[in-house]
Amino acid sequence: MDGSSSTLTEGKRKPVVIITIGMAGAGKSTFVQRINSYLHSLDPPSPPYILNLDPAVTHVPFDPNIDIRDTVNYKEVMKQYNLGPNGGILTALNLFTTKLDQVLDLVEKRAETVDYVILDTPGQIEIFTWSASGAIITDAVASSFPTVVAYIIDTPRTTAPATFMSNMLYACSILYKTKLPFILVFNKTDVQPHDFAVEWMQDFEAFQMALNSHSGTTDSEGEPTYMNSLMNSMSLVLDEFYKHLKAVGVSSMTGAGVKEFFEAVEASRTEYEKEYLPELQRARASRDKSLQAVKEESMTRFMKDLSIDRERNPNAALRDRWRPEDEDDDEDPDVNIVDRSEEPWPGQYIDVTRSRKGDSESVNWPRPS
Numbered sequence: 192m193d194g195s196s197s198t199l200t201e202g203k204r205k206p207v208v209i210i211t212i213g214m215a216g217a218g219k220s221t222f223v224q225r226i227n228s229y230l231h232s233l234d235p236p237s238p239p240y241i242l243n244l245d246p247a248v249t250h251v252p253f254d255p256n257i258d259i260r261d262t263v264n265y266k267e268v269m270k271q272y273n274l275g276p277n278g279g280i281l282t283a284l285n286l287f288t289t290k291l292d293q294v295l296d297l298v299e300k301r302a303e304t305v306d307y308v309i310l311d312t313p314g315q316i317e318i319f320t321w322s323a324s325g326a327i328i329t330d331a332v333a334s335s336f337p338t339v340v341a342y343i344i345d346t347p348r349t350t351a352p353a354t355f356m357s358n359m360l361y362a363c364s365i366l367y368k369t370k371l372p373f374i375l376v377f378n379k380t381d382v383q384p385h386d387f388a389v390e391w392m393q394d395f396e397a398f399q400m401a402l403n404s405h406s407g408t409t410d411s412e413g414e415p416t417y418m419n420s421l422m423n424s425m426s427l428v429l430d431e432f433y434k435h436l437k438a439v440g441v442s443s444m445t446g447a448g449v450k451e452f453f454e455a456v457e458a459s460r461t462e463y464e465k466e467y468l469p470e471l472q473r474a475r476a477s478r479d480k481s482l483q484a485v486k487e488e489s490m491t492r493f494m495k496d497l498s499i500d501r502e503r504n505p506n507a508a509l510r511d512r513w514r515p516e517d518e519d520d521d522e523d524p525d526v527n528i529v530d531r532s533e534e535p536w537p538g539q540y541i542d543v544t545r546s547r548k549g550d551s552e553s554v555n556w557p558r559p560s
Contacts, residue, residue, distance in 0.1 A: 206240070206301075207460050208308045208336045210329065212365060213343030214358075215314040218378045220245075221443040222343055223311045224252040229449045230307065239307040240298060240532070244328070245314060246283035247276065255311070256301075256532040257294060259287045281318050288324040291331055293528040299335070301532075307456075308336065320365050329369055333467075334475055339372045339459045340365065341452075346440070347383040352402045355391060356422050356429075363432050371467060372459035375438040380448060385440035392433040398426050 209226075211219045223241065230237045243255035246265035263286050269279035298308055310332070312319040319325035332338055342362050349355040366373045377385035391398040402422055437455045441448035 205336050206305045206308050207456055208310065208332045208338040209341055209456065210310045210312065210332070210338065210371075211341045211343055212312055212316060212320060213376075213378075214316055214345065214361075217343040217345040218443050219314070219343050220248070220251050220253075220311055222341075222376065222378055222441065223309055225441070225443040225446055226307075226309065226449055226452065227253050229446060229453070237306045239309050240301050240305045241309045241311065242294070243311050244284065244287070244319070245280075245311060246287070247280050247313070251311070254531065256530060257297065257528060258531065259283065261529040261531070262290060263287050277315055277318065280313050280315060281322055281324075284313065284318065284322065284324045288327050290528050291328060295331060295335060297528060297530045298332075302336070308332075316361075320368065326368075329371070333369075333371055333471055337460045337463045337468075339374060339456055339463070340369055341374050341376050341456075343376045343378050344388075346377045346379050346385050346388065349377075349388060350383065352391075352398065352422060353418065355388060356425055359392075359429055359432075360425065362436075363429060366432075366436075370470065372462045373436060374452070374455050374459060375436055376452060377438065377440045378443055380440040381442040381445050385438075389438055389440075392436070392438060395426060395430055399423065402426075 211223055213219045227239055227241065230239050241253060241255040241257075243251055243258045243260070245251075246259045246263050246268075248260075263283040265279055265283050268274065268283045268286070269276070272278070272282055274282060301308075310328075312325075319328075329338075342365060344358050344362075349358055362373070362375060377388055387401075391401065402419060437459065439448055439451045439455050441452055
């Protein structure tokens with residue numbers, strides 16, 4: 192992808208929303224910074240619109256345009272609701288979702304000036320993928336913009352066939368839950384090339400050989416263990432699943448593979464418009480129709496109950512009147528969503544290779560070996 196291909200055609204193309212999902216430690220935030228750096232380096236630059244949805248993170252190597260931490264105090268949520276870390280993150284995300292209409296309004300305002308909207312999700316993958324708030328956010332953005340799910344995989348930790356299979360099963364479940372274009376991003380390829388993973392996805396026999404050569408696949412009598420048989424069976428099931436996936440290798444440290452990632456994103460945009468959008472529209476129309484039926488039924492019951500109550504208590508109905516003097520003139524105490532990009536601020540663009548925790552320049556963070 193070159194710089195010209197990422198620009199909006201006549202100002203009418205909507206930006207692509209990239210939802211980054213992955214296990215803890217897979218490198219989601221560093222990946223977001225790297226693609227942010229890449230988009231800034233294009234000629235002309237194409238800065239993305241970034242949303243940080245992790246309320247518990249203390250430092251991110253980029254400055255998000257919308258940050259959940261500006262709206263919800265994660266530690267205060269834990270204290271007020273007597274929750275643990277995961278419960279606090281989940282509740283904070285639920286509270287943030289109540290302001291989702293404001294978030295979408297802010298994104299809509301920038302839709303004509305950005306090519307990509309990037310969502311950095313919490314490190315605890317299940318909090319976003321299996322929670323009601325995660326589903327609401329995903330459905331809302333997918334109904335408004337072309338949306339792609341980028342599933343970030345820690346490549347060095349998937350060299351074992353069992354771990355690789357676990358990642359693929361999780362990816363499969365997320366794909367069928369979100370029903371959105373899906374890209375497997377094998378991260379940290381500077382530490383471990385992802386060729387083995389691509390080969391296992393494309394060649395069933397290659398995975399079988401790797402599985403059989405791995406220690407612990409046979410019992411004391413030389414027969415395949417239960418786990419070995421299970422992974423053999425699952426690899427056959429997932430063979431069809433692999434055919435509909437895009438997989439790219441990326442190094443968030445060096446930037447290798449980022450260009451190929453955006454090529455996959457652009458291909459997914461076309462896939463979204465042709466296959467996914469019509470299905471999303473049908474599902475939304477069906478959901479709206481069901482909701483309208485529920486509302487009408489509820490209103491009918493309410494009016495019936497109200498008429499019965501008025502017949503039985505005519506004097507009570509006269510006393511139940513609105514009085515202007517009872518109105519509360521206090522301002523709305525709710526906290527509104529903050530768009531940090533309304534005014535530029537120092538440090539808006541950070542190079543991940545020079546990032547430091549806080550302002551201390553004396554700390555040198557070692558590269559993983």
